[in-house]
Amino acid sequence: TxxxxxxxxxxxxxxxxxxxxxxxxxxxxxxxxxxxxxxxxxxxxxxxxxxxxxxxTEGFLPPKVMLISSKVPKAEYIPTIIRRDDPSIIPILYDHEHATFEDILEEIEKKLSIYHKGAKIWKMLIFCQGGPGHLYLLKNKVATFAKVEKEEDMIHFWKRLSRLMSKVNPEPNVVHIMGCYILGNPNGEKLFQNLRTLMTPYRVTFESPLELSAQGKQMIETYFDFRLYRLWKSRQHSKLLDLDDVL
Structure with missing residues (x-):
């Protein structure tokens, strides 16, 4: 039976x-x-x-992660000009020449855990070099709309990064791009579209406004002391090493 x-x-x-x-x-x-x-x-x-x-948790502030490439001129000063009245800003300066995508992801995870266990990114700033339609993230690693479709390590990076984004934010999580004007040609919007697709099902929006626009000023003030940022910007390409004294 x-x-x-x-x-x-x-x-x-x-x-x-x-x-x-x-x-x-x-x-x-x-x-x-x-x-x-x-x-x-x-x-x-x-x-x-x-x-x-x-x-x-009482007093919890959603984290804002700043990813800063060492390739940006005078990048080492950027962590000193962030908003001092906002403890939720987490600056991460990475070595453009030697770091890997894995190094960057591990550092973000570590810093988020130190900030508050279980916390995820609501806003993010990627400050790196690049130009219309491309981001120069690492040495020999340029993100374009075509490359983020076919290069495995690039795809893996953005997918892993998406998993560090908030699931509870009622608004789409924002990734700001500074240091270059990526939307200078239509390929920039194509790149943003491909990145949004890669990061699905997480809701992520990409923004790269001109710094002199009202939107650009708002972006700068999200992360930086505006006065100190203007000062840094004015000395960014100067050979005079007087930023230490000023900042």
Whole structure:
């Protein structure tokens, strides 16, 4: 009987044949995808709950991460000109010549954990060199709309970065780009579109306004003491090493 098979009675287990429905290759693939999606949904909800607990702490301020490339002239001074009245700003200066994407991600994770365990990024500033349609993130690593579609390490970086973005922010998380005017030609908007797609299902928007515009001023004031930023900017390409005294 079925009960005998289930509990091993009368030697049935030895002779029992397990009958399973035949699954075609496409059925198996579909089943596998459904399982993956179920686990991803579970992970998403678990991580969202943990982040919600972190955010509910009294006095919690959503973190703003600043990623600063050492390739930017006088980059070493940037952490000294951030807003001093906002403890949620986390400056990270990375070595453009020698750092890897993995190094950057690990440093962001570490700094977020030190700031507040379970916290995720609501706003982010990437301060690096580049130009219309491209970002010069690391030595020999230029992000363009085409490269973020096909270069594995580039794809991996943006996907991993997306997982450090907030799941509880009621607004889309913002990534600001400074140090170059990436929207100087249509390829810049294509790059932003591809990055938004890569970072789905996280809601992320990319902005790179001109610094002299009203939007640009607002962006600068989100992260910097505006007066000190203007001062730094005016001396950024100067050979006079007087910034130490001024700042």
């Amino acid at each position: 079925l009960q005998d098979v289930a509990f091993g009675g009368r030697g049935a287990a030895r002779n029992a044949v397990l009958v399973t429905p035949c699954l075609s290759g496409s059925d198996l693939q579909s089943s596998h995808c459904t399982l993956d999606e179920a686990f991803e949904d579970l992970d998403w909800e678990t991580e969202k709950s943990l982040e919600a607990v972190a955010c509910s």
